[in-house]
Amino acid sequence: MSANLLLRIAVAIILLTHSVFGMFNNGIHDFGNLFLNQIGFAPYGVFLAWSIKLSHVVAAVLLLANKYIKLAGFITIFVLIMGIILVHFKEGWFVVGGGRNGVEYNFLLIIVFLAIMYPNGIIINQKSNS
Template sequence: MSEHAVAQAQRAERTLTGIRRLAAGLVFIHGAARLSVGGVVPFGAWLDGIGFPLGLGIASFVTAFELLCAPLLAFGPRRWHTPVALVFATIYGFGLWLVHWPAGWFVVGLGRNGMEYSVCLIGLFLAIAWRGWPESALLRR
């Protein structure tokens, strides 16, 4: 492999590391904010209200996953990146479906609480998962 190709590969890896850490930071802040304002119980009650069983358990899991697994995604071993990113994509996919899709596309400006931010996060998490797919020992038999 030429020096140029090696340099390009290293640059691409550094870029993806930055994107991975940014996405992890965003979801960590999301969970920390929910916890700090006492939003876990209301989130659970809302989930109960729309028909999910064990709403508080789901809300607690999502919050704990954001707080515990975002640092793992940002700084943990590469083998964890794919499974953690796939769980985050699933969590935010449900959030998009339940909360943001009905509000339309725009988060601010031409709308409120829309799905554009969620679509971006889900895309980032799927790209992170795809990058680590062959290396993820957790997903191998």
């Protein structure tokens, strides 16, 4: 089993668990109403919250199917960066321990997505020697 496959499975599990439970325990609705609407997204907070969580579910399925990995990655990375900006940055670095609800979890997921999307590394500028 390749490292890329292991990362895809692990991230898919994280995205699914982070999304699906909120669909059944009112968490998505609460996030939309009690947070997103309060920070300026009213009246679209619930719609936005559902869009975010459904994008996570779709990304998880695509990761498991090994299809459209870069598209799923770019969309999810955008969501994670917005989460850092709007939710986590003000809480600091640590998710637990030295703080609460910080950026470290999103940061790690972004790096893992980049590793999945670019398993051979990112080539910035490759010049030809011809």
